[in-house]
Amino acid sequence: MTDAEIEHGFMAAKILRLKLITASSKVSMAKRVAPFAEKHGIMVAFHNHAVTKDPxxxxxxDHFRQVLAMSSMYRINLDVAHYAASGLDAVAALEALHDKITNMHVHDRKANDGASVPFGEGVTPAAQILKMNRDRGWKIPCFYELEYVGADGRxxxxxxxxxxxxxxxxxNEK
Known part of the structure; x- marks a missing residue:
């Protein structure tokens, strides 16, 4: 994206009176976006994926901390399934970053960057994440992503x- 395109995105968000943009992005792009977020006073929550080999x-x-250090306007849109599918501890990420997480994507995936599957068929600790959010009173909005439909005709x-x-x-469980 050019700087003009980034500026246009923030101007559109401002016209819509948005206080938050969520986006999938690269770390290098986060560096470029920081001045725009600060100029417009709009937070950006970065969505993670399961590509751990690409720095x-x-x-x-480490990526989360690196991005969060770039701007006080930066937050995390934690996708717990992508995080777990990477072999990483989504519960530990939620514990460590809960005050910087604006929303979570909750679904299930197989290990080793595997396929998206119905709840209970993958490695995502979805039940633990949902209960932790509830029990700690964090009130982080959780969005369900139905990513596996279509491949098998469901x-x-x-x-x-x-x-x-x-x-x-x-x-509803304790």
Whole structure:
């Protein structure tokens, strides 16, 4: 993106009276965006992925800390499934960064950057994450991502209902 395109994005956010933008990004892009976030007073929450081998990708705790140190306007949009699929501890990330997390993407994936799957079939500690957020009173909004539908022809509405029922069941447990 050019600086003009970055400026345009922030101007659009400002016109819409947004206080937060979430974005998938590279660490190098975060360096470029920082002055725009500060100029416009708009927070940017960076979304992580499971690409731990690329030092420019946002995937690990070190990447999170590196980006957060670039600007007081920076936050994290923690995707716990991507984090867990990387072989990293999503519960520890939530514990360490909860005050910098604006929202979480909660779904399930297989290990080793594996496929997205229904809750309970992968390595994501979704139940623990949801309960921890509830029990600690953090009130971090959690967004469910239905990423596995389509590959196997499942019904989107039925699968969304099944996943929502899982979350409700988990949150009704002690």
């Amino acid at each position: 420019d990708d946002l995937a690990t705790m 019904d989107v509405i039925a699968e969304t209902r099944r996943e929502l029922d899982y979350e409700i069941r988990v949150l």
